[in-house]
Amino acid sequence: MTSVQFVRRLSAAVAAVLAGTLVLTACSGGAAPDAESGGEPVSGGELTVAVRSEPPQLNPLVDQTGGAHVLSPVVDSLVWDNGDGTYAPWLATEWEVSDDATEYTFTLREDVTFHDGTPFDAEAVKTNIDYVADPANKSTGSVAKLGPSAEVVDDYTVTITLDSPESTFLTLIAAPYFGIVSPVQLTEDPDSLASSVIGTGPFVFDSWVKGQSLTYTRNDDYNWGPEGTHAGAAYLDSMKYLFLPEDQTRYNALVTGEADVVDYIAPEYAEQVAADQDHDSEEFLLPGVGYTLYLNTRQAPFDDVTVRQALLHGLDREGIVEAATFGAYPVQEYLATTTPDYKEDLENTITFDVDEAGRLLDEAGWTETDAEGFRVKDGERLATTIPYADDDQLAQRTLEQVQIDAKALGFDVELQPVPASDFSQRLYNGDYGIMASFQSEATGMQLWRLYGGDNVSDGSSIGSNASFLADPELDGILAKARSSADPTQRAEYYGQAQELLPELAPSVPLFSRARLVSWQSNVNGLSWDNAWPQPYLFDVWKS
Template sequence: MVSSRSRVARHATILLSALLLAACAGGDPGGGEQSGTEAEPEPGGRLTVALNGDEPDNLDPHGLSATNTTVLLRPVLESLFWQAEDGTFHPWLADSWEVSDDGLVYTFALREGVTFHDGAAWDAEALLANFEHILDPETQSPLAAAYIAPYSSARVVDELTLEVTLSTPYSAFINVLSQSYLSIVSPQQIAEDPAGIREHPVGTGPFIFDHWTQGESISYRQNPDYDWAPEAAAQHEGPAYVDELEILFIPEEGVRYNALAAGDVDVIDWTPPQNVEAVEASADLDFARVDRPGHPFSIWFNTSRAPLDDVRVRQAVVAAVDRQSIVDTVSFGQWQLADGYLTSPTPDFAPNSDASITYDVERANELLDEAGWTERDAEGYRTRDGERLSLFYPTAGTIAQTQQILELAQAHLKEVGVEVVIQTVSEQEQSERSSAGDFDLSAGIWTTNTADVLYIQYNSHNITTPERRGNNSTRLRDEQIDDLTQRAREATDDATRQELYSEAQARLVELAPSLPLYTRPSLVSSSSSVHGIGFDYAYGALWFYDTWKES
């Protein structure tokens, strides 16, 4: 069930509570000890969680790619496997898997006794229906279909066994099958109401989808029949502890934090970095930091057009930007400086051992001179043949921190004579310009639990064309990267895969198709009366099966 109404009244109430709290605050904020009470869990009650304003336009896991997807869908939808904190994979809706020697055939043995919220049975036919739904053109899958691109066919062996055949070996197959983007939807809903998945997905999870008030919140209720949580993660058996779960969208950082401090919400993700120290110092609040795997937040360069088609200009931009200063300023020291083209929790991460991604203004100036940008105009910007060295960044300006990062980088680049023009456009225009390649700079982050993100973001096969939308934002075309990332995803042994991804990361440092800035962790703050908050480590996202509240 979905509806749309103003969130003004709800947020006004939260803001009023926050203002009253600030007016009454004073004295010692607390001893700073996080709650470590080993109390007996108390079933029941309502858990209220606040996220930022990154609300998806639909809730079909196979038809979206929004940042908050995992937190929103994990209460309802589950995956074949659970990824633990150490990166290993464990049974969830699948008991086990086997892989043929050539890496082309996967046989999945499914868990017995699982039912969907609508009464449909979990079996091999249900899994087959999900693969077909992902690949159905009507689903318009922007991410899940890309993640299983090597999928060729599937065969039902028996009620609880499905055999999947791939067109090529795919080393990340189990990784992506643990992600929420490939979580499992009721086959009955897929068959009878596929459009309804976008508004009220039906799954097997510990919570049942209740209501989506667009622009404000999503509510869930406990699944009383639930008894199949992943043993590798769960701290208890049976239904979830809380009766109700509500997730609010609060884009304003200060309002989100003050709502927690005032007791209007129980948990917040995306804790404002400037408030982390206050949370850690409070006896009434707890804090957790969980690093996310994938590609770090980066400024992407359009390598398909001048001036960034010249590797010397790209390398100069990398050298001219004081990344540490930017990260410290924007994150108040809460984010980690990126050390390459993968974040450190990502499998096959290879650190930037030669330290080529460094702040070096002298080197930046030398590179720009070599590239022929030797003259200066009246405003101090470099020119060549009468043309100013200028980079165009169109942005919808919806994320304040991204805007701040680009403005700081803009100032750094001006010091070496590079102009950055930041133009605010509509989200539609930004998307259209991105698809058409009408930009010089863009920015973003890609969270995923596999180094295959390097194939997704830098292999030339994934450049957007009139026929298909790809995810290679840099439009990089490099034969070595294409070869390395293709062979890495097809590798059938760990050592070969790791070596290939290591070479790919080193090659990217040379090519400088983007400027890696930081690893953005989940910064989670909660009331000290809340216990048992878990994390889905395939994404570094919140998981509420074991969560309970003291009365």
């Protein structure tokens, strides 16, 4: 038995004692939110939600990381994503899409007001689109990369035109990171979005205690929830998000009753939660692209596709995931199995073959080794760096296992824990050899977001292509997929992209992530937001 195998098996044995095995299931939101509960809803009370990460700021049009998980109570979207390829009305009552998927015309509700009293209308939507499209605002959402422009047709009709076709645009704008913000705040006091946000949602911003909590109070005038939810204002008086990045502390908040709802129960506590009769829980195997190692193709050694292929095949992905997630999460290919457009009959899957990895590194010229056993070429060690957020325990466990496997290949991988705010900056300026992250969105368009040559940060807009890959063949396939209005044809093109990606090896996919949420037995009406899969809390009430 090698030292790598011993470490891996020891870790797996510890995992079995701690957590056992979690069977993953995906839940579907159906045509509208499912707010089933026991008894008649009652009003009142505060809901305390423990979450893993605190947003760097509160502007949903800029930040699509932690902010998307805590801003949904205060902002509404134009449409609701049913999670099955269909959409329901929300701030928009109906819409038309051009045949080439570049023009979207929305008819808007006429009874909506922002929390500052400003009427919601077509001009408000245009102001939001203009803000996202302005390079100075550095919007990280994919909408900015589509080059959107908005035209006011009349007071309650607006047309959004895209520079390039996007057949899944409705999914993008259904997500909370495109929640509509007050045009007065955007134009007159945009700096205030760093610490507060004015939307149209069922709750109003109250206070943010940095490092501790974010509190909202009920919007008593609210009466425009998405189709399928209850009429009128929220049942709860207020809602508080507690920022608890430490996994055990977050789990303890559930056990002690400090939190009514705990989001992202860590995998090591999955078995306890499943067996717990005192709390309810539900999990969602997140669609999109799971936890992945993005290889910076702009820098050596990953500018050499042979080196990228060596790492892709030389890492024991199953062993890494088993050890890091306690067997709770499944290994994935380039898309999670719950993603629309995932190719069920994928032929070009990623294989684990250490001998092949060694042959590829020899072929790339890394034939010598130094005194510490790392490969060397022209006097330079085969080495790279991986920054990660210093409060992300799962990332640390995963990357430590990656480091072990890489060393066995003769690859020196340095782990660099950094503050979460710095991690986000690294992601968008390319200051890394490998960037590890995950992106959850219910569309195969994720492949364009993460591997499209025209979705690279270029100074004029922020891109999500963390590997900086630019491959003409792949770009051509993705362009056809994004312009196709036929779901079957679109899935075929995204399937071709999934078959091609292992050859290009811009990244090493590791695992799909299960979002396990648990709540106290007196919490009713919790459902899921499918556009950016997360708990949806508007219908929640406490008995």
